[in-house]
Structure formats: structure tokens, C-alpha cells
Amino acid sequence: MDNTDLSEKYTNMIVKTAKEFLEQISKTQYPIKLPVTMKAAFMVSPVGFSLDEQTASDNEYMQMDQQTNADVAIVQQMNLARKITDCGVPVVTFPGSEETPDAVFPNNAFATTHGNKYIIGAMLHENRQKETERKDIRMFFNDMLNYEKHHIERSKAVAELTGVLVPDRGRNIAFCGMTERVDDAGVQAMHDAFGLDLTFQFDLSEGEYHTNVVLACLAGRACMIHAGSFADPEVPQAIAEFYKDRTIFLTDEEKLAFAGNGITITENDLFLSETAYQALSSESKNKLRDWGFNIHHVQVSELEKAGGSLRCMVGEIF
Numbered sequence: 001m002d003n004t005d006l007s008e009k010y011t012n013m014i015v016k017t018a019k020e021f022l023e024q025i026s027k028t029q030y031p032i033k034l035p036v037t038m039k040a041a042f043m044v045s046p047v048g049f050s051l052d053e054q055t056a057s058d059n060e061y062m063q064m065d066q067q068t069n070a071d072v073a074i075v076q077q078m079n080l081a082r083k084i085t086d087c088g089v090p091v092v093t094f095p096g097s098e099e100t101p102d103a104v105f106p107n108n109a110f111a112t113t114h115g116n117k118y119i120i121g122a123m124l125h126e127n128r129q130k131e132t133e134r135k136d137i138r139m140f141f142n143d144m145l146n147y148e149k150h151h152i153e154r155s156k157a158v159a160e161l162t163g164v165l166v167p168d169r170g171r172n173i174a175f176c177g178m179t180e181r182v183d184d185a186g187v188q189a190m191h192d193a194f195g196l197d198l199t200f201q202f203d204l205s206e207g208e209y210h211t212n213v214v215l216a217c218l219a220g221r222a223c224m225i226h227a228g229s230f231a232d233p234e235v236p237q238a239i240a241e242f243y244k245d246r247t248i249f250l251t252d253e254e255k256l257a258f259a260g261n262g263i264t265i266t267e268n269d270l271f272l273s274e275t276a277y278q279a280l281s282s283e284s285k286n287k288l289r290d291w292g293f294n295i296h297h298v299q300v301s302e303l304e305k306a307g308g309s310l311r312c313m314v315g316e317i318f
Contacts, residue, residue: 014191014199018234021200025242030198034114036170036220037266038316040090042137043081044106046073046303048098073302077104080271080298080313087269087296092140092317100131104303105312108163108210110137111194112318114172118147119193121161122154124181129154145317150193152186159186163210163312165194170220172197175239177204177211177230200239203231212261212311214250215239219264222246222291224284226255246291248284258309265314268292273310274299 015021049070081091096103103109109131111119118141123129132154141147152159159165164182167174174196176187191199205228208214214229223243227236240247250259257279262272270293272280277297288295300310 012191012197014187014201016201018202018232018238021235021238022241024198028198030168030171030173032170032220034170034172035318037264038089038318040092040317041081041084041265042092042094042106042110042140042315042317043077043313044094044103045096046070046077046104047096049073049096049101049104049303049306068305069302073104076298076300076302077313080300080310083296083298084265084271084314087265089265094134094137094140100127102128102306102308103131104306105163105308106131106137106315107212107312108160110141110315111161112141112147112316113167113194114169114318115195116145116147117150117193117195118145119161119190120149120151122152122157122159122186122189124158124160128160152189152193157185157189158183159190160210161190162316163212165190165199166211166215166217167194167196168217168220169318174199175211175215175217176201177208177214178202179204179209181209200235202235205229205231210308210312213258213309214255214260216260216262216311218262218270218288218293219267222248222288222293224248224250224260224262226250226252226260228252229255248287251281254279254281254284258304261309261311263311263314264293265296269294269296271296271298271310271314273297273301273304275301275304276309 109121120132160181165174165176187201208229214226216224225236230236257275259276259280274297
């Protein structure tokens with residue numbers, strides 16, 4: 001049987017244990033077959049930015065004892081957008097609103113995938129559900145880009161898109177950590193909406209809320225992972241085995257500094273927040289450079305008070 005037959009035989013699967021995942025990747029190698037990074041990015045301005053008490057109920061990274069400065073947040077977000085465009089990736093920015101204080105993290109509410117499709121997420125908290133109702137963002141994808149809409153209805157599932165789901169775009173697989181921000185129906189809905197060949201579903205440790213804070217897949221050829229954030233220690237080891245000798249295990253301090261919340265803007269341009277970059281060890285930085293990544297670090301400290309970091313601020317357009 002050739003690789004094409006294997007791919008067809010083992011397509012469209014959700015596995016839930018490290019053993020099942022390892023068995024699956026031993027049968028089907030899941031090579032890179034699609035573009036690994038975005039064509040463009042979309043962001044939401046932090047106009048009206050503040051700390052949302054609703055989402056703080058299950059986001060332990062939020063700094064609720066801190067005051068926020070919307071003007072500083074706006075400057076930091078604009079600087080990030082500019083640095084992304086400097087890498088040749090266009091950025092579309094939508095306005096923010098006081099009614100949606102977490103909208104600066106749009107990747108949870110809207111996502112795109114290969115084949116000109118966009119996905120509307122199903123958010124846990126009411127304030128974030130308002131984000132998914134935005135007519136301007138829907139019109140942008142519907143009418144300007146002519147993308148096909150796939151709406152995950154909140155009445156049927158909880159699915160905070162690429163917050164809980166970390167896709168390896170080129171290999172068409174994904175990793176989904178279970179928290180209050182996603183349920184079983186949400187995993188299935190995202191698996192179908194993204195058109196994935198394989199989803200690895202597992203539990204995160206108590207206190208975690210989004211997988212993309214503890215795991216980053218880097219252009220399909222490497223990953224950064226915090227092993228202690230997974231309920232089953234065999235899960236991060238299985239993911240590391242998939243990426244073989246190109247896995248960086250993050251310390252507790254690096255994880256808390258959002259080193260796991262990086263994103264590859266192009267095949268070779270890795271973006272981290274300044275907080276993450278300063279916390280990351282010199283050894284890990286050298287490994288990333290040896291693997292061909294140019295590391296860009298951008299100050300988004302004001303936004304990080306809201307419990308997310310640089311990757312959360314960037315919506316990808318495929």
C-alpha cells in the first residue's frame with residue numbers, strides 16, 4: 001500500500017490517548033503537504049481594552065490586580081502589526097470596543113483554514129460570544145474574500161478555535177487540550193470545520209485554559225511545549241516524539257512568561273512577546289536559530305495583563 005492509500009485510510013480521526021496517537025503516526029507519517037503559514041493576518045485594535053471579570057473566572061494568567069492603559073495597548077498592538085508587515089505578511093485591523101474587552105484576542109472567535117473557509121467559534125463567556133456576532137468581520141470574510149462560512153453554534157458546543165486547538169497547518173493535524181473552553185462536541189465540530197486528517201484530544205492540567213499557551217507548533221517542523229501543563233505526562237512526550245529532535249521543553253517560568261504562545265508568521269520568522277523572549281533560555285534560542293528561525297520579539301506587556309500574549313493577538317488568514 002502506498003502513502004496515498006494510507007492517508008486515505010487513516011483520514012478524519014480523533015484520537016484520545018498517547019498510545020493511539022503514536023500508533024497513528026507510525027502508520028501514517030503525516031508529511032507536510034499544505035502551506036505551513038498564513039497568507040495574511042487579521043487583528044482587533046485594543047480600543048476599549050480592559051480586564052474582563054467574566055473570563056478571569058477560568059483564566060489564571062490574568063493580572064486582575066493591575067491597571068490597564070488602553071493607549072499603551074494600542075501602541076503595542078500597532079507595533080506588532082507593523083513588524084508582521086515587515087516580514088511581508090499583510091495585516092487587516094478591525095476596531096475594538098468597550099463591549100468586547102477581550103476582542104484583542106480574535107483567534108479564539110474567528111479562524112480560517114485551507115480551501116478558503118472561515119470558522120466562527122463558540123465562546124464560553126457571554127462577552128466573548130458578542131465578538132462572534134460582529135457583522136464587519138463576517139462581511140470581510142463573506143463578501144470581500146468570498147470565503148465559505150462554517151459556524152459552530154454555541155447552543156451545540158463550546159469551541160474557542162485556535163486557543164484550544166493548536167493546528168499543524170502543513171500536516172493538517174491538530175492538538176486539542178480539554179478545559180472549560182472546549183467540550184467533546186466542540187472538538188468534533190472543529191475537527192470537521194478545519195477539515196483535519198487527525199486531531200489528538202487530551203486533558204490539560206487543572207488551571208490551564210488554552211492549549212496555545214502551553215504548546216506552539218512552529219511551521220510544521222518544530223514545537224515548544226510545557227510538559228507540566230498536561231494531565232497525562234505521556235501526552236507531551238508523544239507530541240515530542242512526533243517532532244523528534246526538534247522539541248523545546250519549556251520550564252515553568254518560561255511557560256508563565258508566555259514562551260509557549262509564539263507563532264510562526266512565515267516559514268522562518270518566529271514571533272514571541274518580549275516577556276517570552278527574555279524568559280527563554282539562551283540554549284533554546286540557539287536551537288531555534290539553528291533550526292532556521294529568525295526570532296522576532298515584540299513588547300505586548302499591556303495586553304498580557306489580560307491573560308494572553310502575542311499569538312492570541314494574531315488571527316491567521318489561509
